[in-house]
Structures are given as C-alpha cells and as structure tokens.
Amino acid sequence: MKITPTIAKGKLDSAISAISDISWMYSRDPESDFTRERKLPMNSVLRLLLKFSGKSLQNELSTYYISPERVYQNVPTKSAFTQQRQKLLWEGCYALFRSFTDSLQYLKTFDGYRLLACDGSTVSIPRNEEESEYSVKTRDDCRSFNQLHINSLFDIMNRIYVDAIVDPGWNRKESAALITMVNHLNNPESTIVLADRGFEGYKTVAHMIESMINFVIRAKDLDSNGFLHTLHLPLEGEIDIDVNRILTLSRRQIYQNDEKYVWIHRHAFDLWDSSDMYSIRFRLVRIQLSDGSYECLVTNLPRDKFPPKKLKKLYSLRWGIENAYRDLKYTVDLLHFHGKSAHAVLQEIFSSLTMFNYCAYLCVHADILHVSKHTKYRYKVNFANAVGPCRAHLHGSISEMELLGRLRLAPIPIRPDRHIKRRSRIEEQPSREFNYRAS
DSSP states (O other): OOOOHHHHHHHHHHHHHHHHHTGGGGBSSTTTTTOSOOSSOHHHHHHHHHHOOSBOHHHHHHHHTBOTTSOBOOOOOHHHHHHHHHHBOHHHHHHHHHHHHHTOOSOOOBTTBEEEEEEEEEEEEOOOTTOGGGEEOSSTTSOOEEEEEEEEEEETTTTEEEEEEEEETTOOOHHHHHHHHHTTOSSGGGEEEEEOGGGOSHHHHHHHHHTTOEEEEEEOOTTSSSGGGGGOOOOOSSEEEEEEEEEESOOOHHHHTOTTEEEOOGGGOOOOOTTSEEEEEEEEEEEEOTTSOEEEEEEOSOTTTSOHHHHHHHHHGGGHHHHHHHIIIIISOTTOOSOSSHHHHHHHHHHHHHHHHHHHHHHHHSOOSOOOTTSSSOEEOOHHHHHHHHHHHHHTSSOHHHHHHHHTSSOEEOOTTOOOOOOOOOOOOOOOOTTSSBO
16 A cells, blocks of 8 residues: 555544543643643644754744744744643653554565664753753763653664653663563564664563564674673684573572573572573674674574574664664754753653654655666655655645655665764763754
8 A cells, every 4th residue: 555645644643633632641730731722732732842843932833823824823922832831741742652653554574574773862951950860970070961861662664763761861771671662562573673782681682582572682792791701602703503591690619610500690680580590592693794803693583594694684774773863863853952841852852753753654655756777776765855844744834745746856875785984972962052043
C-alpha cells in the first residue's frame, strides 16, 4: 500500500484526538484542568508543541492561529499558552509519541528483522537553579549548567524513533534504559537491537537473552578494561566462538582457578538464581577493520545466517541513529526550547520525536521520486527540506499536492559505502538563549 500524506496526517490526528479524549489522565489536576471551554484546549496545546521550531514563542502562536485567508483568529497570549501547558503532564506528549509511532504500518525490514539501534545523546537545557537534579558541573572553577540525556531506540530501515527514556545529564543510566525499552517491544523475536560500547556488560546481555531479543553489541577489545577481559581469551586475530560462563558471587579459590566461573559484584547484576549463580552463553565475533584494528561484537544471532562478514555490515547500519540525532537537533529544532523548566523541555523533546517520525515516515514511504536507470546513485527525499513543508501540511497551510511537489525538490544521493572521519568530542555547549531567536 502506498503511504500518502493524508494517511500519515490522519494517523497523527487520531492519536491527538485519542489523548485529548482522556485529558484527565495527563493533567496535573484531573478535576479542573482542561474541563472548561478555552482558546487552548489540550488538542491545541499538543498541536502547538508539535509545530514548534526555532522561532520566538509569539511568532509560533501567531503562525499557528493564522487562517488560510491570512486572517488572525483570536491569537492567545504567551502567558495564556504557558499557563495551559503547565497543566499538561509531559507523559501526555510521551503517550502521543508512542500512540502515533505504534500506529505506523508497512514498515521495512532487514531479512525479515526490524533493526533497532540504541544510543544516547546529551541536550543542554535552560539553566534553572531550582532544578538541581539536572545540574552538571564539569570543573570546580566553572559555572554549572543543566542537561538531559536522551536514550532512544531507533528503527534504522524506516528512520523513526520507537521509544525514548530521558535521564538527568549527570545520571546517565544507558544500560538500564536499554533494558527498559526492549521490555516494551512487540514481537521481540523478529527484532535485532544494535548497540555501541556504552551498553556492553553481562547484565545487558543476560536481559536481552531472557527477553528473547536478538542483539549485536559492540564491546571493548579483549585486552581492554571492558567486560570481555574477564573471559581470559588469547588475542588470536579474528575469532568467532561461543562463550559459556557461570557468573558467581563467590570468591572461593575453587571458582577463581576455573575459567568457566566469572566473579561479578552483586550490584552489577540482578538475575541471580537461588545459589547466587547465573549461566550465560553468547557468541563472540572479533573482526579486523581496514585500518588494522579489531572490533568485538557480542551477539546471539545464529552463525549460519549471520556469518562475521554479514555481522560487520549489519553493525555498520547502526550509524543511522547518529545521523538521526543530528537531524532531530538541528533540522527539527530540538535545541530551541520555548520553556525553562525541565517539565516543559520534556514536553518539547517528545513532541519533537513525534514530529521527526511524522516527517521521516513520509520521506521513507511516500515513494514520490522517479527512479532512473541512467544515474550513478539511487536518490532519497532530502529530510532537511521536508520538515518545513510537512509542518505546513499538518497545520493545513499547504495542500497535499504542494507538499509532494516540495518533497521532490533537491533529492540527495544514497551512498552506502561512504566513510567520513568522526570529529573529536568538543566541550559541552550551553542551551540556546531565548534572546537569540528568529522573531
């Protein structure tokens, strides 16, 4: 079935209506909030949050309430919107994000598997001294700033975010967030989760196996301080072996002299049996890269269907989530917040994730580009050029034909084997100040 902008818009409108119909569940005071007739009912607040870009708040309100005849209709004040959004729990924006995402159909797969990449990204938010739990300080002689850390599951083939958990910037529980998110998945047996070195460990691997999730997790090399160094395996170049170990809390000499036992701290693991032991089995693949270094992949995928060469290609697809975070921050304008509190920022984070999915779903599934056999590359819709028209169509400012015409403009080539050296990490940047917005 061909996905049209009208179908995607209908799914998002249905999700907004469903959340608004149970507004009491996502209100601070269910008995009074969103119960009276006002200019800004819950569905209008949700739509405004979806529409937010990098402009000033007054500009966002004015643009939303302008009619197709260019007539402004009872534009509410900034104070009125701020008071209404304070009544809305950020969980309502999360529920909208999940409801819309779960309604998407005809998703693409990789050999019948849905590929989900897991990664995290830090976002600086407006400084608020009253919210010390979000305060971060890199040095003793510098001023503190506020941050959030977004952990997400990203569907690589369809370019949509499946789930997200937000932690305070100083308390990044990435492995715990991954375990929580995979427990929310439907049809885990037809899913492959790809994760980087920040998610390695016996606890993560054990929970994946218990949840029947297929996974490929990159781990630090055998001679590093990662969890693989406890295996005591020799460095023999490329390897593809099955690892069987028994995790134990005991430090008895009989266990320390036997390599099949691995001592682990009680707080680093939570699946102990009655004897305070746990048997774990996984596949370890060590692959040599083009620069001569080695990369270790921990997985439970079968060897006959996923040989090392295919695993290497599969893991390389994880880079899609890095590009998605860039588009989320700079194209969807996640970094331009319109509220100072962490509660307001959480509303805008999940609203931005919903808008990202809405635009990406159209870009991937609209099938509007004419394929030519005489070009060097295949082409795809330019996501950077698609966000603005998609927002306008959702608002009703442009027709479906105009949206499709603008999506066809300036497509970009698909270069699957392109490699660009990653820049080194720079110092944390502050949030975008409210005085420096397009008015």
